[in-house]
Amino acid sequence: MGLAKRIIPCLDVRDGRVVKGVRFVDIRDAGDPVEVARRYDKEGADEITFLDITASSDNRDTIVHVVEAVASEVFIPLTVGGGIRKVGDIRCMLNAGADKVGINTAAVSNPELVKEASDAVGAQCIVVAIDAKQASKEGEPKCWEIFTHGGRKPTGIDAIEWAIRMQDYGAGEILLTSMDRDGTKTGFDLDLTRAVCEAVNIPVIASGGVGNLQHLADGVSIGGADAVLAASIFHFAEYSVGEAKKFMADQGIEVRL
Amino acid sequence: MSLVAVIDYGMGNLRSVAKALEHVNSKVRVKVTADAADISAADHIVFPGQGAMGPAMSALCERGLDEILLREMGHKPFLGVCLGLQVMMESSEENGGTQGLGLLPGQVKRFPDPHTGPEGGERLKVPHMGWNECHQVQAHPLWEGIDQDSRFYFVHSYYVTTDDPDEIAGSCDYGLNFVAAACRENMFAVQFHPEKSAQAGLKLLENFLGWDGQRD
Numbered sequence: 001m002g003l004a005k006r007i008i009p010c011l012d013v014r015d016g017r018v019v020k021g022v023r024f025v026d027i028r029d030a031g032d033p034v035e036v037a038r039r040y041d042k043e044g045a046d047e048i049t050f051l052d053i054t055a056s057s058d059n060r061d062t063i064v065h066v067v068e069a070v071a072s073e074v075f076i077p078l079t080v081g082g083g084i085r086k087v088g089d090i091r092c093m094l095n096a097g098a099d100k101v102g103i104n105t106a107a108v109s110n111p112e113l114v115k116e117a118s119d120a121v122g123a124q125c126i127v128v129a130i131d132a133k134q135a136s137k138e139g140e141p142k143c144w145e146i147f148t149h150g151g152r153k154p155t156g157i158d159a160i161e162w163a164i165r166m167q168d169y170g171a172g173e174i175l176l177t178s179m180d181r182d183g184t185k186t187g188f189d190l191d192l193t194r195a196v197c198e199a200v201n202i203p204v205i206a207s208g209g210v211g212n213l214q215h216l217a218d219g220v221s222i223g224g225a226d227a228v229l230a231a232s233i234f235h236f237a238e239y240s241v242g243e244a245k246k247f248m249a250d251q252g253i254e255v256r257l
Numbered sequence: 258m259s260l261v262a263v264i265d266y267g268m269g270n271l272r273s274v275a276k277a278l279e280h281v282n283s284k285v286r287v288k289v290t291a292d293a294a295d296i297s298a299a300d301h302i303v304f305p306g307q308g309a310m311g312p313a314m315s316a317l318c319e320r321g322l323d324e325i326l327l328r329e330m331g332h333k334p335f336l337g338v339c340l341g342l343q344v345m346m347e348s349s350e351e352n353g354g355t356q357g358l359g360l361l362p363g364q365v366k367r368f369p370d371p372h373t374g375p376e377g378g379e380r381l382k383v384p385h386m387g388w389n390e391c392h393q394v395q396a397h398p399l400w401e402g403i404d405q406d407s408r409f410y411f412v413h414s415y416y417v418t419t420d421d422p423d424e425i426a427g428s429c430d431y432g433l434n435f436v437a438a439a440c441r442e443n444m445f446a447v448q449f450h451p452e453k454s455a456q457a458g459l460k461l462l463e464n465f466l467g468w469d470g471q472r473d
Contacts, residue, residue, distance in 0.1 A: 002374075002430055003381075004388045004408060041455065046388055072276045077410060077453050094270045099412075099453060122269070122308040124384055124412045172384060172412075201371065203382045226382060256388040256408045 004256040005220045006046035006227035007244050008079075008205060009234040011036060014053045016062035020235050030235060037070045037078075040234070043241035045076065046256055049102070049175075049229060052082030064096045071097025081129055081175070087117050094121060102175055104129040105148040108155055111169060118170025127205075128171040132159035132192055133179040144192050151179045159192065160199050167200045174200060175229065178208040185211025185232075193223030205229050213239055213247040220253050261466065262299035263289045264326070266316040268340060269307035277452035278303065281463040293325045301466060302326075302333050304446075306340030310365060310415070311352025313344055323358060330360065330444065334470040336462075337446030342417060342439060345446050351415055361439050361446065363419030372432050381432045384414045391427040391437040391449065398472070399438075399445050399464045400426070407457040409437070409449035417448060443470030 011018050013033055020030040030036070037048050048070070052063040060083060067080055080093045081102025090101045107114050107128050118126050135145040135158075144159035163174055176196050178189035186209055193206045206225035210216055210233055219228040233239050245255045261278055263271050271289045278287045288295055296302065304326070306313055317323045337345050346357040349365035357365070372381040388408040393400045416435035419425060426445065427438030438447045445465065451458035 002389060003385065003411075006387050071273055073280070075273070075277050075280070075452055075459055076455050077412075077450075095272065097270070097272050097276070099273070123414075124307065124386065173386065201380070201382060202384070203386050226387070 002254065004046070004254050005225075005248065006205075007044075007216065007241055007248075007255065008047045008049050008227055008229040009040045009045050009241060010049040010051060010207070010229050010231040011235075012051050012053050012231065013063055013066055015059050016066055019053070020232070033066045034069050034073060037074045040241055041074045041076055044245055044256065045241045046227070047077040047079060048074070049079040049081065051102075052080065054083070064092060067093060067096040067098050079127055081127070086113065087120050090117050090121060090125070094125060100125050100127045100173065102127040102129045104131065107166065108146065108148045108157065111165070114166060114169040114171055118172070123170045123172035126171050127173045127175050128163075128166040129175040129177065130159060130163060130166075130196075131177050131179050132189075134189070134192070142191050142195070144195075147179055151182070160195055163196045163200050167202050171202060173203045173205065175205045175207060181209025182207075184209050187211065187215040188219045188223055188225075188228075190218060190223045193219060193225055197224035197226075203227065213244050216244055217248050217251045217253060220248065221251065258284065258286050259300040260295070260298055261285050261287045261301045261303060262296050263287060263303045263305065264296070264322065265289045265291045266306070266313065266320055266322055268313045268316060269305070271305055274303060274305045274338065274452045277459060277462055278466065281459050282466045285466055291320050291322060293321070296325050296329050299329075300333065301468075302330060302335045303338065303465075304335065304341040304344070305338040306344060308340060309351055310340065310343055310349040310355045310357070313340055314355055314357065317344070317358075327358065327360075332443055332470065334465065334468045335444045336465050337444070338452070339413065339448060339450055342436075342446035342448050343415060345439070345444070346417055346419075349415065360444060361419070361424055361441055362421045363417050363424075363436065363439065365415050365417055367415050368432070374432050384412055385416075385431045386412045388454075389429050389431060389449075391429055393427050394422075394425050395440075397426050397440055397445070398468050399440075399461055401464050403457050403460050403464075409447075409451065409454040409457055411437075411449045413448060442472070
């Protein structure tokens with residue numbers, strides 16, 4: 001027995017409320033973040049990730065209040081991402097009670113931020129989020145390009161090289177999302193997951209595409225991920241976190257039950 | 258109302274530790290502080306910390322907290338958490354070699370890179386991040402009501418090792434066996450984060466707040 005593979009439900013938060021939606025379309029209110037987080041904690045979630053999708057910069061501090069409220073009642077690790085631009089933003093989230101902060105777009109536009117942040121608050125607090133899309137054509141050796149701005153902007157940067165660079169800059173963990181799979185419910189991009197997991201020595205969280213429990217298990221046993229993240233299968237109560245863990249345990253994957 | 262001092266020496270966010278302590282016992286007053294008077298007045302001392310050992314020792318010494326702690330921790334129930342455990346040791350490899358407070362016998366070492374299991378099998382990631390089992394190697398009031406081999410949340414790249422088995426309260430395996438919890442008299446210190454370890458962690462904190470610092 002040893003270190004457990006982690007299951008991480010992800011909550012999209014807008015203007016201080018949890019929202020449900022598919023690919024940012026048909027977004028509906030899904031409740032109070034504290035209540036949802038408490039439920040996931042009770043079901044056995046190993047961590048919770050909040051993705052702030054607040055559109056207006058006027059309401060950016062609502063996520064800080066969400067983190068404060070959740071961290072006062074839910075005692076498992078919390079990660080916050082979305083709109084992080086500078087070390088001050090990271091400190092603000094950590095002071096509110098977050099344990100880790102996800103950086104995506106800002107890491108690409110200013111990679112030194114990752115170095116600076118890692119030196120300032122410790123690598124264990126810095127999660128670099130990578131949104132990757134397959135760039136190779138059929139029959140070519142596979143490669144992936146990273147995108148920023150919620151997957152809208154191509155960068156020309158190779159995902160594997162980027163993951164290694166971010167590790168060297170002091171990232172403590174990688175949150176890897178396949179843009180091709182996100183929202184499709186067809187499972188993780190396992191080739192991408194495996195390629196990144198093999199390239200770096202820091203933990204990798206697989207994300208994007210989970211539609212059933214087998215997908216979660218595959219992310220670990222085939223993709224080699226240290227943790228798996230999913231949003232919709234848990235939000236829409238198709239499966240509970242507890243069911244996911246039991247399923248993975250039955251397949252011989254070590255989880256915290 | 259009894260007072261719990263959470264030592265603030267600028268090494269990371271202490272809000273979660275304070276909130277968790279308040280959560281498990283509403284009858285205590287929790288104060289995040291670097292003030293000598295608070296620490297002297299406190300009934301329980303919690304010594305958290307995250308980040309690197311070198312800056313942590315410098316921060317403690319700059320604030321004169323090393324001496325205050327050595328004086329106050331002689332008799333009060335004292336809980337070290339994460340870097341707090343490491344700082345209590347004699348020395349660390351981190352930051353080119355750093356002296357610790359020397360309250361517990363042991364050294365702080367970095368997980369090897371690359372790190373693999375004992376059979377040279379699966380490559381293990383560093384930091385050691387996530388939920389791992391803590392094996393209780395001796396009975397202690399702080400383990401009360403916590404199942405043997407319960408999982409706690411760890412996140413660290415350096416680990417504690419000691420030649421003195423009497424002072425190991427809990428051990429953990431991650432490619433190698435390391436000290437997950439150490440104890441001596443009124444002191445208890447853990448590598449994991451009880452404030453982030455759900456029920457098992459909260460139970461440990463509850464036990465700590467109810468502990469008088471005696472062994473039986």
